[in-house]
Amino acid sequence: MQLQAIFRRSVPMLALAILTLVLGCGKKPSQTEVDSKKVEAQAKAKAAAKDGDHEHEGEHGAGPHGGTIVEFGKIHAEFTVDHDKKSTTVYILSGDLKKAVPLTSDKLVLSIRTPAFTVDLKPMPLADEPKGLSSRFTATHDNFGKEQEFEGTITAEIDGKPYSGDFKEKPEDHKHDKKTSQAPKIDPKEAALFLTAAGKYTKEDIAANGDTVPSVKYKGLKISHDAKPKAGDKLCPISMTKANAKLTWVVGGQSYEFCCPPCVDEFVENAKTLPDALKPPGEYVK
DSSP states (O other): OHHHHHHHHHHHHHHHHHHHHHHHHTOOOOHHHHHHHHHHHHHHHHHHHHHHHHHHTTOOOBOTTSOEEEEETTEEEEEEEETTTTEEEEEEEOTTSSSBOOBOOSOEEEEETTTTEEEEEEEOOOTTSOTTOBSEEEEEOGGGGSOSOOEEEEEEEETTEEEEEEEEOOHHHHHHHHHHTSOOOOOHHHHHHHSSOBTTBOHHHHHHTTSOOHHHHTTTOOOOOOSSOOTTOBBOTTTOSBOEEEEEEEETTEEEEESSHHHHHHHHHHHHHOGGGOOOGGGSBO
């Protein structure tokens, strides 16, 4: 009887405890708890976004010319080095790195930290860039002949406002540079024709053409001749057939269009040996 009495008293108490536990688990959090969790989530989101932005700063990798990308305001700069020529070339590119962005600046200032030195980068416009504008800037210095990872700052004035960007080459960038700096084999006669200046064919022309020769620059380009150009079509200065807009060469500071590489050879030879016979591109139109 005594056990039964204890049992009768315990069952209701146990049931109450279980009910309290169940209801407690399903209890809605207070407004304070909700606000606290919301603040905590927002803080985590901001931290994650900050980390993401920081990581993005170095995610560009090698640029379209095999160089190191520099954050440069809304656009970018690409730092490249040619150790053999002891020179550097900086390209100004769009935010997506796909287009050249010509500037009116007459120079960019490049400051290297180790070894510490500063050079002025002079404009070297690409062949199709308007007069007074350039997306390519170059300079030479003995220190660029050293095999190392360069680190420094590029400064320029864009639309009247000063901009600067820091960069640091990575070991893998340096290896990439060494790999791509190995120039393909070029026929000595072709090299002598296109990589030496004479007559109206200048050093600036050589640089504008990429310090290369047609057999390398246009390797794989499909050639076809159109002997019946229409009115308004550009003509090859040598064959007088329709010119190929994809096959251009800068001579005398002007860009000419040709039908095939052999015609480029002959035209450059004429520019060097018969400079007075050189006519402007506008005269080679049907």
